[in-house]
Amino acid sequence: MGKSAFITGANGISGSAILEYLVANTTSEQWSEIIVTSRSPFKTTVSDPRIRFIALDFTEDSSKLAEKMRDVCKSVTHAYFCSYIHKETFEELNPANRSLFENFLDSLIEVASGLENVTLQTGGKHYNVHLHPVASPAREEDPRVKETIDNFYYPQEDHLIARQRGSKWVWNVIRPEAIIGSTQKPNGMNEALTLALYFSICKELGTDAPMPTNQRYWGGVDDVSYAPLIADLTIFVSTNPRCGNEAFNVTNGDYFTWRYMWPRLAAYFGVNATSDQVFQKEVPKEGDIQLDFTLADWSSDKKEVWNKLCDKKGVPGAKDTFEFGTWQFQDWVFQRTWSATLSVNKARKFGWNGHIDSYKSFTETFDRFRSFGMIP
Numbered sequence: 001m002g003k004s005a006f007i008t009g010a011n012g013i014s015g016s017a018i019l020e021y022l023v024a025n026t027t028s029e030q031w032s033e034i035i036v037t038s039r040s041p042f043k044t045t046v047s048d049p050r051i052r053f054i055a056l057d058f059t060e061d062s063s064k065l066a067e068k069m070r071d072v073c074k075s076v077t078h079a080y081f082c083s084y085i086h087k088e089t090f091e092e093l094n095p096a097n098r099s100l101f102e103n104f105l106d107s108l109i110e111v112a113s114g115l116e117n118v119t120l121q122t123g124g125k126h127y128n129v130h131l132h133p134v135a136s137p138a139r140e141e142d143p144r145v146k147e148t149i150d151n152f153y154y155p156q157e158d159h160l161i162a163r164q165r166g167s168k169w170v171w172n173v174i175r176p177e178a179i180i181g182s183t184q185k186p187n188g189m190n191e192a193l194t195l196a197l198y199f200s201i202c203k204e205l206g207t208d209a210p211m212p213t214n215q216r217y218w219g220g221v222d223d224v225s226y227a228p229l230i231a232d233l234t235i236f237v238s239t240n241p242r243c244g245n246e247a248f249n250v251t252n253g254d255y256f257t258w259r260y261m262w263p264r265l266a267a268y269f270g271v272n273a274t275s276d277q278v279f280q281k282e283v284p285k286e287g288d289i290q291l292d293f294t295l296a297d298w299s300s301d302k303k304e305v306w307n308k309l310c311d312k313k314g315v316p317g318a319k320d321t322f323e324f325g326t327w328q329f330q331d332w333v334f335q336r337t338w339s340a341t342l343s344v345n346k347a348r349k350f351g352w353n354g355h356i357d358s359y360k361s362f363t364e365t366f367d368r369f370r371s372f373g374m375i376p
């Protein structure tokens, strides 16, 4: 009997990548079951007789969930938590996601007696990279810093570690940077799709495509995490006994500056952007937030242009994609005036050698959106 995976958030950018990884890279002798869950109906591009779907809402309390999961999840050995509720304010985001994980874990423990590993995906916000400059690259052992704004990753992680104590199973926590990946469903934080919309519309309008940021972020160092690569690391650590009860950062393994990456991405869509971009605003102080212009404002009157472009290119089905653009989220990322990257040295030390050129992680993702018919 092979291992039995339980992947939550299977409609999402991270959960779908773990599913696709297992389907593409494993046999039924290695993994005999792949149980997937999301709240809404399952939408996937892969098919495999090992896949079973169960709709679950992790806002329900754990005893109700356990009743629903008892039959389907009883043989689960490896669980991957990639569920996430997106809210625009931390006041709403934090309590929602904290209880989501607690309900999942408590119900799973009740029904899966042969559990071997539970992996929780969190992210770079663990290090407060979103709030202010931090020691960079951030390392897994960096101490937590108490902030005035709560961080839901901490209670999720604490609950995982507390529930594991004295158990046979082990835990992992995976911490990616901004995820470059594709799903066919809307996602609260979708950088690649938002950029694809922006560049495509600029091309259609015949304008240049400057980066909506500030001079510090433009010239600073950044990194991103490709969803299929996160899946690769996730399966590696969760099935490797040496990696038990450890947290791991995961990025593409390279660093880049937006000043040089941005024009390459623009060129991929056939639109002009220059590494000598002229900014309207002065160089900001490190730690401030600043945007030369916002994607939220820019996008507010572009829906018609997108619709016309989709018709012109013969892909009217892509019109809805405009609504998937996470304009506000992207503004929030690009307004930073500091570089914050993650170290992947720990994963390397434990034997993981995954990497991808970040430019390629973007273009492969753009190509997938195209193959899904989501962009012309």
Ligand SMILES: NC(=O)c1ccc[n+]([C@@H]2O[C@H](COP(=O)([O-])OP(=O)(O)OC[C@H]3O[C@@H](n4cnc5c(N)ncnc54)[C@H](OP(=O)(O)O)[C@@H]3O)[C@@H](O)[C@H]2O)c1
Pocket: 008, 009, 010, 011, 012, 013, 014, 015, 037, 038, 039, 040, 041, 056, 057, 058, 059, 082, 083, 084, 085, 086, 100, 121, 122, 123, 124, 176, 177, 178, 179, 180, 183, 185, 186, 187, 188, 189, 190, 191
């Ligand atoms: N996306 C990024 O750039 C990024 C970067 C760093 C870290 N992270 C972290 O990675 C983790 C996973 O995020 P993600 O971006 O992969 O998520 P995502 O693409 O937004 O997917 C979230 C998934 O959670 C499911 N879900 C939502 N509400 C649910 C509920 N009440 N009960 C059960 N399932 C529910 C959704 O199901 P339906 O679609 O069926 O509703 C969806 O499958 C989060 O902790 C996030 O903070 C994300």
